[in-house]
Amino acid sequence: MIGVDVGGTFTDVVAISGGEIRTVKVATDVRTTERGVLRGAEEIGVGDSAVFNHASTHGLNAIITRRLPKIAFLTTLGHRDILDVGRTWRPVEGLTNPAWRRSYGDANRPLVPRYLRRGIRERLTADGGVLIQLDEDHARQELRILGRCGVEGVAICLLNAYVNSHHEDRLRELVHEELGDIPVSISSDVSPLAKEFARASTTVVDVFMRLTYDAYTQRLDTGLRDLGFDGDLNFADCAAQLVRSDVAMEHPFRIVFAGPAAGTVSSAHFGTLIGAGDLLCADVGGTSCDISMVTDGKPFVNTTFELEHDLIVNALSNEISSIGAGGGSLVTINAAGELKVGPGSAGADPGPACYGLGGTQPTTTDTCLLMGIIDPDGFAGGRMKLDPELSRQAFEALDSKLSLEQRISYAFNIGINNIAEGVVNIAIQHGVDPRDYSLVAYGAAGPMLLPAVLDLVHAAEVIVPPHPGLFSALGLVSSDLVYADSRSAYTLLTAEAAEQIDKVYHSMEQRLRERLKEKDRHNVRFVRSFDGRLAGQTWETPFVGVPDGEIDAAAVAEMVANFHEAYGERSGNTFEALPVQGVTYRVQAVVEADKVEYPTLPERPEGETAQPTRTLQIRHLTDDVLEAGEYQRTDLRAGDRIPGPAVIREPLSTTFLVPGQTATVGTHGELRIRKA
Numbered sequence: 001m002i003g004v005d006v007g008g009t010f011t012d013v014v015a016i017s018g019g020e021i022r023t024v025k026v027a028t029d030v031r032t033t034e035r036g037v038l039r040g041a042e043e044i045g046v047g048d049s050a051v052f053n054h055a056s057t058h059g060l061n062a063i064i065t066r067r068l069p070k071i072a073f074l075t076t077l078g079h080r081d082i083l084d085v086g087r088t089w090r091p092v093e094g095l096t097n098p099a100w101r102r103s104y105g106d107a108n109r110p111l112v113p114r115y116l117r118r119g120i121r122e123r124l125t126a127d128g129g130v131l132i133q134l135d136e137d138h139a140r141q142e143l144r145i146l147g148r149c150g151v152e153g154v155a156i157c158l159l160n161a162y163v164n165s166h167h168e169d170r171l172r173e174l175v176h177e178e179l180g181d182i183p184v185s186i187s188s189d190v191s192p193l194a195k196e197f198a199r200a201s202t203t204v205v206d207v208f209m210r211l212t213y214d215a216y217t218q219r220l221d222t223g224l225r226d227l228g229f230d231g232d233l234n235f236a237d238c239a240a241q242l243v244r245s246d247v248a249m250e251h252p253f254r255i256v257f258a259g260p261a262a263g264t265v266s267s268a269h270f271g272t273l274i275g276a277g278d279l280l281c282a283d284v285g286g287t288s289c290d291i292s293m294v295t296d297g298k299p300f301v302n303t304t305f306e307l308e309h310d311l312i313v314n315a316l317s318n319e320i321s322s323i324g325a326g327g328g329s330l331v332t333i334n335a336a337g338e339l340k341v342g343p344g345s346a347g348a349d350p351g352p353a354c355y356g357l358g359g360t361q362p363t364t365t366d367t368c369l370l371m372g373i374i375d376p377d378g379f380a381g382g383r384m385k386l387d388p389e390l391s392r393q394a395f396e397a398l399d400s401k402l403s404l405e406q407r408i409s410y411a412f413n414i415g416i417n418n419i420a421e422g423v424v425n426i427a428i429q430h431g432v433d434p435r436d437y438s439l440v441a442y443g444a445a446g447p448m449l450l451p452a453v454l455d456l457v458h459a460a461e462v463i464v465p466p467h468p469g470l471f472s473a474l475g476l477v478s479s480d481l482v483y484a485d486s487r488s489a490y491t492l493l494t495a496e497a498a499e500q501i502d503k504v505y506h507s508m509e510q511r512l513r514e515r516l517k518e519k520d521r522h523n524v525r526f527v528r529s530f531d532g533r534l535a536g537q538t539w540e541t542p543f544v545g546v547p548d549g550e551i552d553a554a555a556v557a558e559m560v561a562n563f564h565e566a567y568g569e570r571s572g573n574t575f576e577a578l579p580v581q582g583v584t585y586r587v588q589a590v591v592e593a594d595k596v597e598y599p600t601l602p603e604r605p606e607g608e609t610a611q612p613t614r615t616l617q618i619r620h621l622t623d624d625v626l627e628a629g630e631y632q633r634t635d636l637r638a639g640d641r642i643p644g645p646a647v648i649r650e651p652l653s654t655t656f657l658v659p660g661q662t663a664t665v666g667t668h669g670e671l672r673i674r675k676a
Contacts, residue, residue, distance in 0.1 A: 059252070
């Protein structure tokens with residue numbers, strides 16, 4: 001099994017064979033992403049693999065940076081500004097700022113410019129009836145205008161189309177007749193759910209992902225076959241669940257945020273092995289720090305997620321908060337003369353100043369190099385030699401009255417505080433006490449920075465898992481194959497509605513079963529749920545359990561009881577006298593996959609202790625130069641205790657213990673760092 005996580009700076013490749021874990025890290029080629037993936041696949045030996053599981057932030061980065069193809073948006077006449085209006089929500093910092101504008105609105109950086117958003121004369125009623133027939137002549141007129149504009153794809157979202165898809169189906173046919181064989185996504189197929197804006201934005205993202213990933217997937221598949229691979233190519237979705245690449249390309253919006261989600265799944269799996277079910281997960285890579293939460297061994301999953309503030313995608317996803325804090329985070333001086341770290345990043349090209357590839361601004365990596373934490377001769381498994389003098393010159397070039405020592409010290413502490421703030425915010429949002437949770441540090445820079453965060457967050461401990469630099473990729477070989485479907489249908493949950501609800505679930509399960517390969521149809525497990533609300537409410541309670549088998553009056557009564565129980569857990573109150581309305585019905589077809597097994601670590605012979613290979617000098621952490629023991633992680637044994645300050649090195653990551661901390665080596669090689 002091979003797992004690949006394509007990040008903004010590095011591409012991580014993990015192979016599992018015969019219980020052995022092999023890893024490769026290569027620089028991401030941001031212009032032709034598949035080249036980096038194929039380089040890593042060739043190096044690790046993809047020819048003998050049965051599966052190749054892939055996750056990427058390529059599509060997400062395209063949306064964030066607006067490096068997007070030109071597409072059109074078609075909707076019901078009079079509603080083309082739905083993509084500008086959004087849900088009209090403002091973030092806290094924008095509530096009192098009259099100049100605030102949403103990032104994707106017309107006044108800022110719209111995903112689809114207004115002249116490419118066209119209204120089509122038609123109208124369906126809320127129950128799917130035809131109020132105004134689709135005006136095909138008007139549609140063709142608008143499409144010819146878009147053809148002259150050179151659009152590469154079209155997103156279609158008509159009002160109430162989730163109830164009746166007839167007008168969208170016909171409009172898609174007209175697009176192909178007028179504009180040729182270009183990618184077209186319709187909301188009744190992509191996201192047949194209520195609430196127009198979320199359905200519209202999801203459909204737009206789907207078109208972008210088609211244009212981003214269709215050719216990429218073909219090139220990747222061809223390249224893998226040329227390397228001798230003849231297994232299954234799977235893509236991870238936003239909940240790090242796997243689907244075959246051809247199925248993923250049917251609705252590619254689901255893979256837009258796959259990379260960070262894999263780290264959460266990996267943390268949940270490993271936490272179960274070591275008896276740690278409550279986790280705050282921090283994936284610190286080169287560009288960002290992705291923070292998520294696991295409670296009782298399960299990631300927190302949402303029915304939607306935001307790519308940017310109020311930019312909604314209707315996809316099941318692990319809830320992840322991203323902040324601009326990574327090894328490549330730029331150290332800058334703002335207009336007020338204050339030193340800042342992030343959110344800008346040097347990325348892989350040109351990278352930190354110490355890479356010697358043209359970068360002139362200092363980064364967190366340069367900071368840790370000058371502090372003595374990073375070994376300039378052993379970076380990235382010894383593949384890259386770093387130049388501390390270039391880091392020093394970059395810091396000296398900053399326009400600041402601070403001394404060089406202060407610049408380096410402040411840069412480290414500000415970066416640490418940025419991460420701590422992000423972790424605490426996640427805990428507060430979910431109403432949990434960080435003291436009850438372990439902080440999992442992974443990503444290439446996570447183990448280097450997270451132990452210093454421990455005293456600020458007040459978590460129980462920091463856990464550094466094996467292979468932290470490629471831990472998200474390990475999650476891809478611990479994920480199940482999952483196919484999902486959902487339908488919105490506002491239905492009061494009464495005995496009379498049982499037949500209608502049964503038909504909805506039966507049709508979705510039949511459709512999912514047809515997607516499965518023959519060998520998987522005998523091993524599939526269907527998981528049903530629904531999003532419901534008290535009649536008259538606006539927002540739903542998601543993932544309410546639904547019984548298996550035929551939906552009859554007794555099953556509907558069980559659904560109602562399950563809703564009241566779930567509602568009470570979320571809100572603290574129950575209103576069992578009020579009727580319950582089902583809104584969205586969901587099914588997952590789960591084919592369980594083999595999980596990665598972490599080998600156990602032997603204990604050290606009695607009387608022996610772990611010994612440092614040398615003593616390092618750590619500068620700029622305090623006013624004094626500190627002496628820290630340097631250890632090789634491959635030399636450690638279960639039960640070893642390492643006192644801080646200390647540096648523990650491994651090929652693709654470095655763990656840094658600050659004074660007053662102790663790391664204990666666990667059964668599977670994990671480092672559990674606590675206050676001494």
